[in-house]
Each structure stands twice: as structure tokens, then as C-alpha cells.
Amino acid sequence: MRRLIIEEPYSRPARWSPMVAWFALVVTALSTLLIRFGRIDYQSGFIALGLGLAIALLAAGLSLVAFVRIWQEGRRGLGSAIKGLILAALVLGYPAYMGLKAATLPAINDVSTDTDDPPAFSRSHAALTARDGRIPPDVPPEERELQREAYVQIAPLSLDIPPEDAFSLVRKAAENLGWKIVEAVPPGGRTGAGRLEAIDRTRILKMPEDITVRVRPRVDGTRIDIRSASRIGHHDLGTNAKRIRAFLEEASNLALAVK
Structure with a gap:
């Protein structure tokens, strides 16, 4: 006599979760590459990037729903739900880290070693051409105060x-x-x-950020001030302060090497 074997139903959210997560991974990877290599304007690129992150959130949500149904109803698909959650976490991990930095660092995008008299950006033809005609605006005193409180080592x-x-x-x-x-x-x-004008780019998206360095004579030597300003966004996530620290350390090491 043949025995009828009834299999437990497969969780549909678990089935869909990895597929949606893979799609999110493709969208975010393509968006990042298009922005990095200048194949798309920043506004469109960030919209596409945000869409990829939203899809990854959907994949994570499907995995969580699948876990609940598997626990309550004994459905199959645990491995698929875990796979979807891991893929979604790969997409969302770095943005989540950036979100944490945004929550813990001041919302500024212009940092200077001299908060009372910041170095002015050059208005020469060469500098304006390199900055696409942009001149970083003056920073309000309250934002400079935020910098002093957050980056005392600058x-x-x-x-x-x-x-x-x-x-x-x-x-x-x-x-x-x-x-x-x-x-x-x-x-x-x-x-x-003396002054030096330069452009640096962020590590992943290669967004341009403007730098000016001022070299002033003093009775006992030289004072060097640097200012770094982001072109895009109102929150630099600490990149300008990090850039200034790297420059000060490099210049100090070079000065020690020549003594």
C-alpha cells in the first residue's frame, strides 16, 4: 500500500526574499558605478541608489515575514529566508554605517583649521574652471561652533x-x-x-570636494591653514575633517623628515 507523503508548504516570502535582494544588489552596484565614473548626473544617480536601498529593505522585510510564518506555521524556506536577509544586509550595511555617522557627527560640510578667519577660495579663472564656477559659500558662525565642538583636534x-x-x-x-x-x-x-587650491574625491562615489591651503609667514616660521568643503549635500559625514587630519599628518611628517 502506497503511503501519501504531504510536504509542508513553502513560504512565499522566503522564496521571494533572495530574488528581491539580488535585484537590490544589482541596482545599487550599477548606481554606484554610474556615479563613480560620471556616467549619470548626481541627482539621478542618488535616486537610483535610494531605490536600490528601498528594494533591499523590502527584501529584509520579506525575510522577517518568512521567519514568522516558518516559526508559526512550520513552512519550509528557512535557508532561502536567511539567504535573502544576508544579501539585503550586504546592500544596507555600509549605508547603515553612514547613517550612524550622520547621527553622531555635526551636520556641516565645510571644515577649516581657522574658524575665525577661514582661508578664502581662489576666484581665479583656473580655480573657477576646476570647480565648475562654484565658490564655496561663507559658513555661518553657528556651524563653525559645531565644528569646534566636534573636531577639537582640527x-x-x-x-x-x-x-x-x-x-x-x-x-x-x-x-x-x-x-x-x-x-x-x-x-x-x-x-x-601663499595658497594652494586642489580637488579631492570621495573614496567610493568619487564626488569632488574643494580644498584651499593658506601659507602665512610668522616671526618664528610659518603658519599653515587648510579648508575643505563638500560640493554636494549639507552633511559631509566627517570626510572634510578626515581629509584635513590626513593633510596635517602628512605635512608634519614631511617637515620632520627634512630636519
């Missing part, structure tokens, strides 16, 4: 060497960090100050 760099030697170190540090130098004016003239 301060001018003082070196006991002549301004001309300090300017050479500034340029070398910028080159070592991979910045694109768009203008370099050695110290001299009426004020005796």
Missing part, C-alpha cells in the same frame, strides 16, 4: 621653517595624498602669503 599647523620651504612641503603633501592641484601661488607679494 587646528593650524605651525612650522619653524621659512614660508617658501613650508609651501614646498604643502605641495608635496597634496601630491602624496593624491589631490589634483589646480592652482599654486608661492608665498610673497604684499601679504607674504
Whole structure:
């Protein structure tokens, strides 16, 4: 006599979860590549990127629903639900980390070692062309206060060497960090100050960010100030402060090496 074997039904959310998660992974990866290599404008790229993240959230939600149904109704598909959740987590992990930084860091996009008299960005033809005609706006005092509270270690760099030697170190540090130098004016003239204008790009999306470095003579050497400003968004997620710290460390190391 043949025995009838009744299989437990398969959870439909568990079946759909990995497929939706794979689609989210493809959408976010393509969006990231298109933005990184300049194949799409930033607004459209971020819309597509946001869509990919929303799809990943949907995949994670399907996995959670599947877990509940598998627990309550004994349905099959646990492995599929776990796979979908893992894929969704891969898509959402880095944005979640960025979201945490946004919640814990001040909402500013312009950082300077001199908060009272920040270095001004050059308005020369070369600098404006490199920045697509953009001049980073002046920062309100309340935002500078947010910077002082959050980044107490961001301060001018003082070196006991002549301004001309300090300017050479500034340029070398910028080159070592991979910045694109768009203008370099050695110290001299009426004020005796020099400046360097450069552009750096964010690590993943390669979005341009503007930098100006001011080199001023002092009685006992040289004072170096740097300002870094993001072109896109009102929250830099700490990238400008990180860039300034890297520059100050590189310039300090170069100064120690020549002594």
C-alpha cells in the first residue's frame, strides 16, 4: 500500500526574499558605478541608489515575514529566508554605517583649521574652471561652533621653517595624498602669503570636494591653514575633517623628515 507523503508548504516570502535582494544588489552596484565614473548626473544617480536601498529593505522585510510564518506555521524556506536577509544586509550595511555617522557627527560640510578667519577660495579663472564656477559659500558662525565642538583636534599647523620651504612641503603633501592641484601661488607679494587650491574625491562615489591651503609667514616660521568643503549635500559625514587630519599628518611628517 502506497503511503501519501504531504510536504509542508513553502513560504512565499522566503522564496521571494533572495530574488528581491539580488535585484537590490544589482541596482545599487550599477548606481554606484554610474556615479563613480560620471556616467549619470548626481541627482539621478542618488535616486537610483535610494531605490536600490528601498528594494533591499523590502527584501529584509520579506525575510522577517518568512521567519514568522516558518516559526508559526512550520513552512519550509528557512535557508532561502536567511539567504535573502544576508544579501539585503550586504546592500544596507555600509549605508547603515553612514547613517550612524550622520547621527553622531555635526551636520556641516565645510571644515577649516581657522574658524575665525577661514582661508578664502581662489576666484581665479583656473580655480573657477576646476570647480565648475562654484565658490564655496561663507559658513555661518553657528556651524563653525559645531565644528569646534566636534573636531577639537582640527587646528593650524605651525612650522619653524621659512614660508617658501613650508609651501614646498604643502605641495608635496597634496601630491602624496593624491589631490589634483589646480592652482599654486608661492608665498610673497604684499601679504607674504601663499595658497594652494586642489580637488579631492570621495573614496567610493568619487564626488569632488574643494580644498584651499593658506601659507602665512610668522616671526618664528610659518603658519599653515587648510579648508575643505563638500560640493554636494549639507552633511559631509566627517570626510572634510578626515581629509584635513590626513593633510596635517602628512605635512608634519614631511617637515620632520627634512630636519
